Amino acid sequence: MNFNQFVHKTIDWVKPPGTLKMNVDSSRVSANGSACGGILRDHHGQAVKVSYCKVSSSSSIFVETRAL
Secondary structure, eight states, X not given: OOTTOOOOOOOOOOOXXXXXXXXXXXXXXXXXXXXXXXXXXXXXXXXXXXEXXXXXXXXXXXXXXXXX
């Protein structure tokens, strides 16, 4: 038995039809304000909904929650 032999195995995963994926992010713009945004994609990777907002809070927890 040769333990130094490399075995290459490809594993494919297909997104289940009808599923959606959401990505959100936020950033602090200034000492008294932040911005957040998000994108919702279908199982083909196509954008279904995109959003962006300015928030007067500088709390990262508040802004990340607002992005949802």
